[in-house]
Every structure is written in C-alpha cells, then in structure tokens.
Amino acid sequence: MENGVENGWGKVADAFRANFDNPGELGAACSVYVDGRPVVDLWGGVAGREVDGPAGREPNRPWAEDTIVRVASTTKGFTAIAAHMLVRRGELDLDAPVVDYWPEFGANGKDQIPVRWLLSHQAGLPVVDGPLTFEQACAWDPVIRALEAQPPLWEPGTEHVYHGVTYGYLVGELVRRISGKTLGAFFADEVAAPLGLSTWIGLPEEHEGRLARIDNAAPFSVEELTAGMIKSTGLDADTVTAWMNAGWGPDSVAMRAGSLGGALDNMADPSVAYYSTRAWRAAEFPAANGISDARSLARMYAATVSDVDGVRLLDPSTVERAIAVQTGKTRMHGLPPELNIPADRSFYMSHGFWRSCPPLPMLGPASFGHPGSGGSIGFADPDAGVGFGYVTNLWDLRPDDPRASNLADAVRACLG
DSSP: OEEEETTTHHHHHHHHHIIIIIOSSSEEEEEEEEEEEEEEEEEEEEEEOOEEETEOOOOOEETTTOEEEOGGHHHHHHHHHHHHHHHHTSSSSSTSSSSGGGGGGTTTTTTBBBHHHHHTTTTSSSSSOOOOHHHHHHSHHHHHHHHHHOSSSOOOOSSSOOTTTTHHHHHHHHHHHHHHHHHHHIIIIIIIIHHHOOOOOOGGGGGGGOOOEEEEOOOOOOHHHHHHHHHHHHOOOHHHHHHHHHHHSSSSSSHHHHHHHTTTTTTOOEEEEEEEEEHHHHHTTHHHHHHHHOHHHHHHHHHHOOTTTTOOOOHHHHHHHHHSOGGGGSTTTTTOOOOOOOOGGGGOOOSSSSEBHHHTTTTSSOEEEEETTTTTTEEETTTTTTEEEEEEEEOOOOOOOOHHHHHHHHHHHHHH
C-alpha cells in the first residue's frame, strides 16, 4: 500500500496533515490496520533537520517510506507481547512465582513475587542501587545480578510505580530463561520475522542509515506542565500539584528509576546522552530503546487481535488475561497517605499494557497498548479489530500532547 488511505479513511489523512500545522510536526508516520489488513499508511515531513557536523552541512532529509525512529517506552509493548506469547504456549504462568523460572531472583524477600507483578509494575523494583556503568547496562548480566540482589522498595503487590527501565530487564530475563533467547532475539525471530516488521530491540548496524534524527519540541514551564496534567487527567489543580511534588522531585523514585543505578545518568543532556550513540541502539534495553516505523507497530498490534497474512500472535483468551487492569488494586508508591490518585487517571496498567483511560484514551474501552516518551504509541482494539501505530521525531513531553489522540479520534470517526 502506498502512502495514502483506502476509501472511507480520509479523515485520518486530514488529521495527519493538520498535525503538521497545529500542534506541529517535524517528521511523522501513522498506520492503521483493520481486521488484519492495512487501511491507512502515511508518512511525511523531515527525518533530519539541516545540521553542521564533521562531514559538513547535512541538508534536510525527507521522511521516507522506510524511515525508522526511536520509540522509547513504546518498546515495553513489544516486550509484553513476547511474554504473552509464552503464556499462550503454556510456557509462562502469570500466577507462578518468578523463582520457578529464575531461581536467583528470590534473594532479599523476592521469593514470593509472581510473574504478574513484574508485568504490572508492582514488584517494588523500579530502581537499582548500583553503581552501574553504561557498559554494564549494555552487557545485560550485570544488571540482572544487581536486580537479583536488590531488595524491593515496598512490600511487593501492595503498591505500584512505573518501572521505567528495569521492566525490560525483569521481563526480558524471564523470556531468556524460558526460551533461551534474549528478548531482542526472541522478538526478532518470533514476532518481527513472521510479520516482516521493521522493528528492533537492538538495531542491526546496516539499518543505521534509515534512522530519523530526534529533535525536541520547545521547552515548557512548570505551570504549563501542571495545566497539561489537569487537562489530560481531569484531576483538580490541588491534587495534580500535590502529586507532582510527591512523585517527581529530584530524589524521587521516578528520577532514580531513569538512572538505572547511575548507568544512564547523562540521558538528560542530548549533547552527550548515551541514547544518541550506536552502542545504545545496538544493545537491548527492552523497556526503552526499540526502533520502528508506524507500519510495523500497527501490523504487530493487529496480529494480537486478528490474523495478519496468516500470523496471529495472541489468541482471544490470552489477550483477555493480558489486559486485565492490575494497578486499580494498589496505591501508587511515594504518595502521602491523604493523597489518592485513581489508577485510571494516572497509570492504568494491565500485564504490560496500558489500558484506555482519560490520560491515554486510545480508541475505546477495549484498547490496549503502550506509549513512548516523545509521543509515539502502538495499540490494538479487539472490539474494532484495529492495530494502530504512530511515530514522530519531534519529541514533545507535554502530558496533553494531542498528536496521537487527534489521529485516534479520526480513526474512531471513520469506524463510525
């Protein structure tokens, strides 16, 4: 299918074009599958701005049909799909203790943690005390040894908080113990190859030339952040302010989680950040360093709810278990006792997938998927038989960034 849409899907193309005017895009792509076949395949804009470098001035490079881009935590959906493929095969039990598959994990009070708490960010392991280096993080095993020794931050199963980087190691090690393959290799062999995806966790060097260059959207103030949180969550200003003060301070769990015991301490400085290096892209960070195009995201998620050219990744009963919301049963870690943040206004997480909620409406109540820092998202909707993918190289960290939701709204309108 060429860059375009089938009859009846023009509203998505209209929304895609409108995003370049308001709120603004640099380069982006969007794809939609319905009942296993593509109905929308769009790309446009610039894959890299004009820059000065060692080789001289690089001109603006248009976003091409085969352009790929980093999708950050959208990667967590890849990892969840891999895990639930093992569930479907009867090789992984969500209720079994992790130590049944990974005996060394049980140290320091972790022997009773079931698999489901790893997938639902309730295991109490969002941080690693470290110290770890970037090279050790890329090597995998040093992080696994650190997680084996790490005591939980809370009594597992009683609270939840986003395991921003450790999620990929925790679930990835389970997949490795069961399948004998790293998460990146399992995904390549069992998901990407059968579906013909341009999606990787650990990018082969021969695809480096296809990468879009990431640019950051304009900075915004704390006041703008607060207003965006109020708009996206529907919570009142006092609640949002208290939540931000408790959860996102410089010494908060959220900040420490992104550091991975010091291994990723320079991620905030784009001039020296590890994520701009070939070493980062070549390694496997199954929570954070996936690279894809929109077409592959949509095709992959479509294959979780329908047959795509004869490939079906998950069956309906596996999907039903996978997307049962878990964080509605526990409190968010780090909040004062008097502050209650409903899960469906903050972190509406099932077994590795976000569920539809006001901050992330996707297509409708049945939708499940995962967003990524900067704006990308992939999701499926079993009721509508939809697989959806959106990627961008203009990273906007505002909580009320409307680009993906504009496109999802257009998909909903086309479905009637």
